[in-house]
Amino acid sequence: MATQLSASALKVADRLTVLVADDNPADRMILGRLVERLGHQVYLAENGQVAVEQFSERRPDIVLLDALMPVMDGFEAARLIKQQAGEDLVPIIFLTSLTETDALVQCLEAGGDDFLTKPYNPVILDAKISAFRRMREMHQTLQAQRDVIAAQHASLLQDQEVAKIIFDRVAHSGALSHSSLRYLQSPYAMFNGDILLAANRPSGEMHLLLGDFTGHGLSAAIGAMPLAEVFYAMTAKGFALRDILFELNDKLATILPVGIFCCAVLIEVNPDKGLVEIWNGGLPDVMILGPSAELMRSVASTNLPLGVANRQRFNPQPEVMVMRPGERLLCWTDGVIESRNQAGELFGEAGVHEVLDAYLGHPGRIFDGLLGALERFHGSPEDDVSLLQVVMPERSERIPSPRATAPPSRPQDWCLSYTYRAASIREQNPLPFLLSRLLEIPGLRPQAGALFTVLSELYSNALEHGLLRLDSAWKQDSDGFALYYQERGERLRSLVDGWIRITLNHLPTPDGGMLQIECEDSGNGFAPDRACADYAGRGLALVAALAQEVEVKGASSTVRVVFSW
Amino acid sequence: MSDHLPDIDHAALDALRELMQDDYPLLLETFLTDANLRLSQLSAALQSEDLEAFRQAAHSFKGSCGNMGALALENACLDGERAALKGDLAAAKVSYSNILACSSRVQTQLS
Amino acid sequence: MSIQATLSADSQVLTISVKGRFDFGAHQDFRNAYERSGLTPQEYVVDLHDTDYIDSSALGMLLLLRDHAGGDSAQISIVHCNPDVRKVLSISNFEQLFSIK
Structure with a gap:
């Protein structure tokens, strides 16, 4: 003990509690005083059992433990202390004059983290305590960070669980x-x-x-x-x-x-x-x-x-x-x-x-x-x-459309007419709007699918043949089909003149109602006589099948369709 | 070997005095009381030919001698510990008389 | 994966080279390559000569670069793509947004 340290004034945060367990009273006094001089608080124990009791009571930061002690030796005490410490890092330094490797191994196996040999050297003691303090602080930081991460991870998993349920319902439906x-x-x-x-x-x-x-x-x-x-x-x-x-x-x-x-x-x-x-x-x-x-x-x-x-x-x-x-x-x-x-x-x-x-x-x-x-x-x-x-289903296997049951109500008597000019025709599709108007009539709701089909056919005929002057004959084979639709897109984009007028005329009848749909365009008319071709003109045949009455008027640029119920 | 070692390392003792301050006399008294206890443990162990008890007492005595700067006594304890570890009762007895001699010199010098 | 950015002598062209896998792991490095302060190149070159693999998050990173470089007015070429990489870029029709050579 040639070197002396002056009593150091540690910051409160750096002050540790240290348990010193040694059965030799003189050694215990000296080590206790040395640790105090380094600025830490000391608890003393004269054997392993007292050391374990002191540990549960005081929860010291570091334990200095003599290996050979009566009642309970240091090895057993170290095991019990590590057990109690659980996840907390409590460094155990064995105090020993042991020189045999076997005994040192025994210290390590019991959970010892380091050794301090007698006679005590204050400089080495200080260095060891400081090293373990840093290790302890790092451990605590890691533990705290781990706890934060674990908490965030758990909440993230929960969020994902909820999101997954919603996503599954949304992404996998219809x-x-x-x-x-x-x-x-x-x-x-x-x-x-x-x-x-x-x-x-x-x-x-x-x-x-x-x-x-x-x-x-x-x-x-x-x-x-x-x-x-x-x-x-x-x-x-x-x-x-x-x-x-x-x-x-x-x-x-x-x-x-x-x-x-x-x-x-x-x-x-x-x-x-x-x-x-x-x-x-x-x-x-x-x-x-x-x-x-x-x-x-x-x-x-x-x-x-x-x-x-x-x-x-x-x-x-x-x-x-x-x-x-x-x-x-x-x-x-x-x-x-x-x-x-x-x-x-x-x-x-x-x-x-x-x-x-x-x-x-x-x-x-x-x-x-x-x-x-x-x-x-x-x-x-x-x-x-x-x-x-x-x-591709057979034609007869029509994909069923949702059918609402119509509450009974009195048919109304009205007529509406919309005229779409070139700019609107280029930019928008008027059909959803028209359909939603028609579906306000309770009696028509059960026929929503048929109505929509008829409206789309009439509108496409007016547009494609009346305004864009596309020839159905192209649609005789698959290649022509592609060409037809390509051409349709190009002509539609450059459409500057023309109009399509759709008139909805709704009349109550004694038993139900009647809807006349008239579609008129500014073109020269299309050719219903081609309706027999394979794909071409299928539209009008379809309309005829769905409606009660179909009539082509004028220079075939006006089509009138009647629905009754 | 013990012949070459001084009985007391005075520098170590000075450091202890400085460390313990007012408690220095208490430390001396504690050490001397403990020394007597160890000596009687050693003697009892020899009489009952319990070499393990002899080894433990010598080991513990050695530790505090080291801290107190009692160099020759520390060394004598080490010899005793080794003899007991080897199971050599005769050597342990020789060590014991050595420990006794060193101890009485240390007691005189410290009192 | 490693990413290297080189500025031409006149500071007009920033070349970003991607080695190995170009996927989400490259996210931060790829951003750093063009977001370093003080860089105002007129033109960007993404060199995929040593890129073995590219995934959809890399496509996202390319879109971020495009956004950073001015969106529709950005001048970005993607060069030296191997056939696999090229295929991924063309399935997503990135030719419409980048000059791919």
Whole structure:
């Protein structure tokens, strides 16, 4: 003990409580006084048992423990103290003149953190206590941070749980149960930002949306909410795919931060006309398979994902194509293509084409075949995949539209006429508005689907043939079809003259009511005599089937349709 | 070896005096009382030929001698501890007489 | 993954090179590459010569860069893409927003 430390004045925060346990009274006195001189508070114990009792009572910061003591030795005391300390870091320094390695090992095994040998050296004692104080502080900081993180993590998990429930309901709803659809959405994919929606227009076409948000968890779930809301609301009101796309893109571009967007495929299935409309923005090719599962066509992504482009740049024009009953459409999110096996190889488009080749002639087994192939490739059920199959229904299998029961009420007597001029025709679709007017008449609600179909047919005829002068003859084959719709888009964009007038004339009758719909346009009329062609003019035949009376007037630029109930 | 070591390291003792201040006499008294206790433990252990008890008493005595600067006595205790550890009763007896001699010199010098 | 940004001698062109996987892990580094204060290049080049893989969050990062560089008036080229990377960019039709070479 050649060196002396002067009594140090420690800051209160640095002052520790130290338990000194030694059965030798002289040693205990000296060590106790040394620790006090370093500025700490000391508790003394003369054997292991007293040390353990003192520890439970005082909870000292550091324990200095003699190894060999009567009643209870230091090893046992160390074990009991560590047990009591639990998660708290309580450094135990063994006081010893032990020189044998075995005994030192025994100290460590009992939970000792360090040794201090007799005779005591005040400088070493101070250094050790300070080192353990720093270690203790670090431990406490870590513990506190860990507790904060654990609490935040728990609350985050809870938030995610709630978000997942909501997201599952939103992202996985609508008319998905229709017999023409098969889909798989793995649970992981769902909360990973994959979304699948289905809904019917009042006129019976089905709208489908398969989407994949960038990001995952909450950020993806949040974007899904407005997406689903707009999709369902607009589809139910009868809006066309392009209107919905425009609105979806606009909405997402407005609310999502830059860098978050939604790769999506939107599809309209129209069994009555045997047509599908497909818009692909950022998802893998949509495939259309023929009756023997042969690949007829792929629709590649030609658009920016939803939420990226501004209004001017966004192109909401879907591709329109013919699909006959029994033909099927397959689409998926990039989880399929980007699936990797244990060796890190990609399933890729090659994988998809292998499956298609393998099931040639067995269209009904393609969907399961693809799932099976993915599972075999991946080694376990793939957990980040969304897959959708649509089989074109027979014409008679009209997709049912929701029917409200009409409360009995007195029919009213009125007439409304709307004239749409070129600028409005270019920019908007007036049909949802007209339909909502008509559905205010309780007696008409049960016929909402038929009414909407009739209105759309009349309006499209007036627009496409009357104003845009498109020739139905083009629609004789699939290529002509594509050309027809491309031309329609271009001519519509450059439309500057013309108008379409729709007059709704509503009359009460003794038993119910009668609605006359008259659609007139500024064009030279269309040719109803072509109505017999395969796709062309099917519209007017459809109208005739749904309404009680159809009459083409004037230079065939006016059509009058009568509904009664 | 003990022949070469001084009985008391006076520098160590000065440091203790400075550390303990008014309690220094109490420390001396405590040490001397404890020394007598250890000596009787050592003697009893030899009589009952309990070498483990002898080792423990020597070990504990050695620790406080070190702290008190009683260098020759500390060394004698170490010899005793080693003899007991080896199970050498004869050597332990030799150590004991050595410890006794050193201890009486330390007691005289400290009192 | 490592990201390196180099400014041309006349300070007009900032080239950002991405090595390895270009995914969410690159987020902060990629931002730092163009957000350093005092940089006002006229033109940005994203060099993907040593990029093995790109995911949708990287596409998001490219959109953030585009936004930072002035949105529709931004001049950004993405160069030296391998076929896989190129495929991901073209599925999302990023040719409409970036000059991809």
